[in-house]
Amino acid sequence: MTDALKTLWQDSPPFDVDAMVDRLNRNNRDIRSLNTWSTVISLAVFAVLIGLEWSGNLHTDGMMTLLGTLCLVLGGGHYLWAKRRLQKAFSREPEALIKFMIQRTRAAVNLGRMLYLLPVPSLGFGYLLGRFTPNVERETPMPDWIDPVIILIAVTFVIVPTTLGLWFTRRKVKELKELQAIAREMEGSD
Amino acid sequence: MSITLKSIVEQHGGMISRIASSYEARPELAEELVQDSLLAIWRALPKYRGEANPKTYAARIAHNVCISHVRKASKRKTEPLDEQLHDDTPGPEDQADQALQRERLLAAVRQLNLANRQIVTLHLEGFSNVEIADTLGLTANNVGVRLARARSELKILLGDLSDD
Secondary structure, eight states: HHHHHHHHHHHHHOOOOOHHHHHHHHHHHHHHHHHHHHHHHHHHHHHHHHHHTTTTOOOTTTHHHHHHHHHHHHHHHHHHHHHHHHHHHGGGGGGHHHHHHHOOOOOOOHHHHHHSSSSHHHHHHHHHHHHHHHOOOSSSSOTTTTHHHHHHHHHHHHHOOOOOOHHHHHHHHHHHHHHHHHHHHHHHHO | OOHHHHHHHHHHHHHHHHHHHHOOOOOHHHHHHHHHHHHHHHHHHHGSOOOOHHHHHHHHHHHHHHHHHHHHHHHTTOHHHHHHHHHHOOOOOSSSSHHHHHHHHHHHHHHHHHHHHHHHHHHHHOOOHHHHHHHHHHHHHHHHHHHHHHHHHHHHHHGGGOOO
């Protein structure tokens, strides 16, 4: 390959970092605004649909709850997507990025803790509900195998999220410690 | 030896941008690739022990990010990238001669297969065979053989431009 080709290749217009950062900042403003609106709208739609259905104004057999939840999930998905875009924008400013990543990891740690802390009271609540709900006379008795199935389902609902929550939290706490160490290192080097 | 993201952006931003352009013809996606590469470099910086040349280190990460992008794009089976290039670029009469030649070179490099494209891009960036081998995890001999093959392929694609 001739040197002329190398020169031609390397002679491209200079990499304009400032222009890129400007564009990113502009995109960020749009994303932040879109993000706020999508979160507010999805929460509002969720609340209205569930409120209508649960108050008995609509008899749609859970369809509205499903739609409301779907809307909330889409809103949440959009929120995460927007966060990723914002994270990219910070790529040239390590200090800002590390703060953002620490916040995000801390939120993930809390989510993991919820995963293993919530199933236990939920199961307790379920037990109390079952224990104190008046028994209805059934025309046909429950089959014998139903008890082990109920126990299996209940245990699965506790064991799976608890294990997942513990594993996830442990991983995220480790990541958080690493990030905090990097942040301390950065502060020290200033 | 410690390097900062700022120094990499200032010294090798152009190289990262050119590598991204050799994988993606659409300017907005090429810019996303640059941002992804910078983010990946920043994340990898705490692990940098100063053994590799910063330029080699940055090029290796940029190539990995670009290859992941190409893999994802090929799974999505999007339309051919080169068609997009012809749609987006202004007509030849509007372009300066050198810019036109650069576009031809870039388009030719994009037509090479991934392995050859990596080698040619780094060679055009001024990397020696040993540095290319270090970046891509190959032997210098292997790089020499592949480079010779890629050169002849590029010569056919470029036609008269390769003789200049």
